[in-house]
Amino acid sequence: MSDHCDFLVIGAGVAGAAAAAEMAATGSTIMLEMEERPGYHSSGRSAALYTPNYGPAVVRAIVAASTVFYRDPPLGFASQALLTPRQALSFVSTGAEHRIDEFIAMAPAETPLEEISPARACEMAPLLRREAVARAILDPHVMDMDANAIHQGFLKQFKSRGGRLATDQRVLGLERTAGNWRVTTASGATFTAPVLINAAGAWADEIGQLAGLPPIGLQPKRRTAIVIAGDPALAPITMPAVDDGETESYVKPDAGRLMASLGDATPSPACDAQPEDLDMAMIVDWLERKTHLNVRRIEHSWAGLRSFVRDDCPVVGLDENTSGFFWLAGQGGYGIMLAAALGRITHQLILQGQLSADLGDRGIAESLLAPRRCRLGIA
């Protein structure tokens, strides 16, 4: 006996949860997760930053569409604000001053960046060594994002709409038979549905392979983060996130402590990513070269995977090689920000086969997200 529903979602990260919540409003939906709880992989390991000036144009447009939801979520979605002011300060050292002009030029008119003097940068972020800062900009639009509340909000919405989450269900087999996808899991259970949504994060190409589909060329990349003691004099809790414009290394206040990352992107197989000693040592080295911090102890560390296709844009759409197989993958370093709007986009593409006018007006086109672009070598 198999469980039958209208929509099956593989993966209960933030992407799967947001899409499943949307689909559950229309039909019976089951979400399968291989771990014992949702959020064990990338969605539970983010930096929880809302950075609307980050990524390719279509990513920024989808983030802007998500912002409408995160600023004013439906009643009962979360008990606290999902976005709170933070700001971000990017600095470059002598020799890389031109990077600041590039950042300013890339920022859309709605979220402009503001150049500030090196002295002002060191005043706002007292931890910075003055000699490390040749030029600096402030991004006033960056916010702290409550990534856990966002993920839990989508899971709650999903359940309240009658959706069912099945954990400890690692998908091992996929077969298209009699107009349905038949999914078998490691526990021996089977599930069937005419429409399958592949939101398996770093494993999305492996799920495609189980369905006999050509890969989209997804590359998971490992990023490592550490947490160290806070220092109210050098890094007040209201300090902006501080980002090295040359290397993407960053440090930011994090619940009374400081979180730092090299901004590394090391190619990795899909796996339970773990922090490596060398990467942690390099974060400490960066902190001690560019700031006045003296790192005595790493209190906590983790690594997570950010998964990209070649053009760094998400892959969202029905596969052209079969029926009812929907890709929701490749969210890279933007997946929490993107989730709300990608959930809506998933619903619209599955149910209407096209995007609503408000999304089109933002410059979001189905062709920019379609899986076929990956096979044509465009992404």
Ligand SMILES: Cc1cc2nc3c(=O)[nH]c(=O)nc-3n(C[C@H](O)[C@H](O)[C@H](O)COP(=O)(O)OP(=O)(O)OC[C@H]3O[C@@H](n4cnc5c(N)ncnc54)[C@H](O)[C@@H]3O)c2cc1C
């Ligand atoms: C260090 C770091 C910092 C980041 N910072 C930010 C940030 O500041 N802002 C931002 O917006 N984004 C950030 N991101 C990116 C963001 O975390 C991801 O884009 C997002 O979490 C991806 O969500 P997902 O649901 O696709 O993936 P995941 O959360 O990995 O979910 C996929 C799920 O699929 C399940 N699964 C896989 N295979 C199977 C199978 N065979 N059967 C059943 N289940 C399966 C997995 O167990 C997993 O739970 C960061 C990521 C990292 C690593």
